[in-house]
Amino acid sequence: MLSCNSRPRQVLVINVGDELLDGIRENGHLLWLGEHLARRGLPITRSIVVRDNAKEIAREVGEAWGAYDLIVTTGGIGPTSDDYTRAAIASALGLKLEHVPSAEAALRERFKLIGRKLSEADLSQCFVPAGAEALPNPRGTAPGVFYHRDGKALVMLPGPTLELRPMFEEEVIPRLRDVGCACQGEAYVQVRTFGIGAVPLEAIVRPFLKPGMVLSFGTHTGVVDARISSAGSGFTADDLCHVARQVRDAVGHDFVCTGHACLASLVVEQLRSMERTVALAESCTGGLLANSFTDVPGASKVFAGSAVCYANDAKVNLLGIPECLIAQHGAVSAECAAAMATCAIEKFGSDYAISVTGYAGPGGGTDADPVGTVYIGYASPAGVWSRRVVLPGDRRQVKLRAVNTALDFMRRQLNKYRVEDLIHGA
């Protein structure tokens, strides 16, 4: 049941850390928090990255407190001498740091468990601004902080990703719901598509929207998402899901899923439900397609492996592609893609196989098949297919797009022939 904010909230994210400004570490927290806050009806209004500097942190929070409904900080709450966030924010809000006995007990317990000695510096983590709550951190040492006053909330999260994410989900979201800041359910429904651009997708979605519903788009290397939200117009989750179903039917085969699942995990899920396996034969994607499968936990149930055959000799020796086929049609051809997929099934003993061969650039390519040309092969119990695409971007972009195109091709074929299998099986 969706019961979302009636007015848009002002949300500020402050990421603390020199490494984010010196080109050393990607600001992955912003990406993750952006998605997870938006899903709870709290899209980020503005975000700031500051250095590990107490004065700067205090200045930002001092200026922002009052103007925002929610401030989220990441980093700088550990025990080391460059962790300033806790004290800086307390001073900015005119609060004393207070000792939290339960936080110290948890910390002592944790140190006993990992067999480390507690230092004076470690104990500094058990202090929070007066009136704030310490948030448990069973995966690390630094407790988070939740502070709520005058209808405004401030949250301090630890820097390590493996601590930040579960703390946000398990400790922060329930508290934000309790104080009426976050939605009870999801704030939007997302329809994920592949093979259709944002502009034609918008033309399909618009007619289904009711006045007051808000539509936005996200695109990632071929994947195009349409997000439909209530945005304070009082629509329920059912209303939004109803629109999403209409959009799904209108989009047809380009519809991938409702929600956030990636193409690889959808293919893995489908193969698991069918109790079937897949193998790969990769040339230009050079292992990236295999990696997208093996990033899915539990992929070993369905994923046999990949023959990454960069050199032509490897295509012949490892996969058993006939040399004459490569000599006649070239390694970048529909024929070679089809042979790679069928050979992969044989070598790995899998039920299905996908293959990719192409020119990722910057070198290579011909007049007929310029850089960016990729052939996808697909072998299955229902037959063998290949298709040609020309993909834009640099080397890494072409690799990424080729991976998504190959996964989407398999997804389509699985959907198509699953239906026919059922008919023939009946």
Add this chain to the structure above:
Amino acid sequence: MLSCNSRPRQVLVINVGDELLDGIRENGHLLWLGEHLARRGLPITRSIVVRDNAKEIAREVGEAWGAYDLIVTTGGIGPTSDDYTRAAIASALGLKLEHVPSAEAALRERFKLIGRKLSEADLSQCFVPAGAEALPNPRGTAPGVFYHRDGKALVMLPGPTLELRPMFEEEVIPRLRDVGCACQGEAYVQVRTFGIGAVPLEAIVRPFLKPGMVLSFGTHTGVVDARISSAGSGFTADDLCHVARQVRDAVGHDFVCTGHACLASLVVEQLRSMERTVALAESCTGGLLANSFTDVPGASKVFAGSAVCYANDAKVNLLGIPECLIAQHGAVSAECAAAMATCAIEKFGSDYAISVTGYAGPGGGTDADPVGTVYIGYASPAGVWSRRVVLPGDRRQVKLRAVNTALDFMRRQLNKYRVEDLIHGA
């Protein structure tokens, strides 16, 4: 020759775009600009992400102008209705937008080339704030903007990565040098290491520093960088390089390189110079090791391919690992890693091979070899080795660290036996 800023500059980066705040796109520009500005003696002081909103952009720039030596914006300078940066900044600085005939000529030329018709909206890109320069953008349509007044500079860069990066290198850096904002050379030397923590590395580096030199550290999944900069103390590039050489000698085999080269590109480079090839056999890294090789342009000269054998059957059928070896020692073992590497050399006909087998998690692992345990195998003309490591982190972290550990192992072995080869060859 290094001739760097005598006083630290205040640098603000403003990234414009809803997609950066809604969890749709990673703020890769901040990472890239962070590194490339720091290398020119212009470390980012603070960074802000704002939505595609003219008022917000104008407010940020209005507040910041005067307080910063350099402001760099990314995004929002295209021809569409949500591109506000150009006009918003002109209004914030109290400047009129002026037409730049040369920019229009270049745009007409570009549209003629790609066969598209120029619209009124496209022409809006040929206007820049009065007194500013339009920066050529041969890879896209929107020209950049360079503005300099009262010793302060403001730069507007286009959003697409493939346009932003070359424009920054080719058009912006030379202008920043001309106005005395950026260093003539590199602002720091970076010593890249692997296998040594930041704390012991600091203990090694400190004694070599001269008073006034500044030391900072960056760590990425096993790689630890020490950056030594002059920071306005008047040291020359030669002074810094002299320290870097002393550090290199003191660090010994853990020294990777001076600069920013990644482990995979160093191994590729070394193999190219030796005219030798490498093949891989991967289990738990699942294609990520192959992908790190194939991300290096020109890797096809030395990289034969990878047998990604996720299932045990694949290890037997594709690579030819004896079944009894897996039955006796298990697929995650030093014996299996060594067999995988030697079989990879045979199957691919390569000179060298690396193999990786282990438990990436979340499932798997034994009491003796818990999740995170990884065996690296290495086969070469000088012999076959394997080593065991236990790596921290979640599934993706373990994969990344295993890849770096494997690449570093090969780098070390190549260094070690190259020397001996020379002795035997003499």
